[in-house]
Amino acid sequence: MTTVNLTRPARARDVLAAEWIKLRSVRSTPLTLLFAALAAVGIGYLVTHSDVTHWPTMTAAARAAFDPVSDSFTGLGLAQLAFGVIGVLAISSEYATGLIRTTFGAVPRRRAVLAAKAAVIGVVTLVAGELIAFATFFTVMAWVGLGLGALVRHTAGAITAMTAVVFLLPTIIHALPAPWDTRIGRFTLDGAAQQMIAQHPHAGYFSAVGSSLVVAAYAVAAIASAALVITRRDA
Numbered sequence: 001m002t003t004v005n006l007t008r009p010a011r012a013r014d015v016l017a018a019e020w021i022k023l024r025s026v027r028s029t030p031l032t033l034l035f036a037a038l039a040a041v042g043i044g045y046l047v048t049h050s051d052v053t054h055w056p057t058m059t060a061a062a063r064a065a066f067d068p069v070s071d072s073f074t075g076l077g078l079a080q081l082a083f084g085v086i087g088v089l090a091i092s093s094e095y096a097t098g099l100i101r102t103t104f105g106a107v108p109r110r111r112a113v114l115a116a117k118a119a120v121i122g123v124v125t126l127v128a129g130e131l132i133a134f135a136t137f138f139t140v141m142a143w144v145g146l147g148l149g150a151l152v153r154h155t156a157g158a159i160t161a162m163t164a165v166v167f168l169l170p171t172i173i174h175a176l177p178a179p180w181d182t183r184i185g186r187f188t189l190d191g192a193a194q195q196m197i198a199q200h201p202h203a204g205y206f207s208a209v210g211s212s213l214v215v216a217a218y219a220v221a222a223i224a225s226a227a228l229v230i231t232r233r234d235a
Contacts, residue, residue, distance in 0.1 A: 015116040036082035043075025087145025092155040140219045147222025
């Protein structure tokens with residue numbers, strides 16, 4: 001008879017395999033990825049088709065300001081939200097059902113669990129993002145969602161917080177008087193991400209490289225904060 005050593009620490013590949021099984025086994029994951037693809041591609045197509053239709057009647061100034069990349073990515077807002085929701089659900093659903101106790105019982109090193117979740121959703125959203133042609137920002141959105149999910153531990157609350165940070169906060173900042181709208185806006189996740197792909201960069205914002213660092217900082221801050229609190233709270 002084969003015996004299993006239950007005291008053996010879980011290996012990294014075992015934790016990764018477990019997180020992959022959990023992520024792909026729930027219906028919300030493929031449905032959310034499908035929504036992200038349809039939103040990004042569908043809305044982008046409608047906007048660019050409109051550009052083609054109206055191009056002959058556009059003024060010279062309008063043609064000079066035309067940004068094909070930005071117009072193609074018009075649907076990114078909804079896709080960003082979808083990828084962030086995947087990150088939130090990757091951990092908040094376990095807190096909601098109590099499964100997180102089982103997870104931490106099997107893998108007592110909680111930061112290893114968080115790292116495995118970040119790796120799995122990072123790879124999934126990276127691949128999906130590549131297919132949608134905007135991998136870097138989508139992956140960051142998933143990690144921000146994961147971090148907020150670990151911090152808030154409530155699905156609705158984490159999604160609300162993510163929506164506020166990504167969409168509501170930039171809107172409020174853009175309403176500030178100049179030059180504060182630019183000085184602060186360039187540090188927002190949405191503002192920095194848009195600069196990464198802008199053909200006509202906004203004056204006063206960081207360059208594409210600087211904006212990339214701002215976007216990366218959001219992911220680092222979210223995961224680092226989650227790693228800090230995940231070992232200090234009861235499951």
